[in-house]
Amino acid sequence: MAIKLNALARWASLPHGKQLVLAGKPTGGDRRVRLSLNVGEATKVYVSDEGGEERLLAVVQPGLETIEFSAPGRLHVHTDARDGAEVWIQTAETEPTFVEVVDPVVFTRIANRRHRNPELEEMMYRMQLNVERRIAATRDEMEAAYERRRKEEEHGRAAEIIKSDAPGATAGVGGEEVRPPEPVAPQPGESPGGEDGGEQPGG
Secondary structure: OOOOOOOHHHOEEOOOOOOEEEOOOOOOOOEEEEEEEEEOOOEEEEEEOOOOOEEEEEEEOOEEEEEEEEEOOOEEEEEOOOOOOOEEEEOHHHOOOOOOOOOOOOOOOOOOOOOOOHHHHHHHHHHHHHHHHHHHHHHHHHHHHHHHHHHHHHOOOOOOOOOOOOOOOOOOOOOOOOOOOOOOOOOOOOOOOOOOOOOOOOO
16 A cells, blocks of 8 residues: 655644644635644544634544545644654645746747838838828818719709799699690691691692
8 A cells, every 4th residue: 555645845744732724715615624644643633713612623543644624714723642743734725826936937028129221211201191192182072072063953953934824823822834835746648847737738
């Protein structure tokens, strides 16, 4: 049977009269606590909360044992080990949750803007001015064309209307529209046009 202790630096001594303080979650609520103990003789493990209430967790036999429980708030863990008895304890709550890199290797660097030719800068500036000038001229031409079209629609010639006072005209309107007579289609036997267009054959 293999006994795995992993990193020995993660283990802390818990002699007689010393307590292990577990801070707990900042947001409160229960959390699961896992205690790994390595003791040389039978030992009782106790826990007390913020109110000072103490209770027995378990009796650990010599060797490597694990205790798991859930509890909220700040906790104090201690044992009844006699003076000189070895009690080693390990829990994830006392370990850091981050890794500090002492001498980091940086693979990125800040890229500085490359200096360009002043003549090229001047050329690009003049090109930009020309583009803006052409855009402004095009916009003015379009606005002028829209204005001309609007004026033509507003001042365009209306349809000619002839008012008549002849009987049958609508009262209060000042007359009705009179359209020019339409040409009469030629009757059979008539020849259209010319001075003799209205004469009958043989007349």
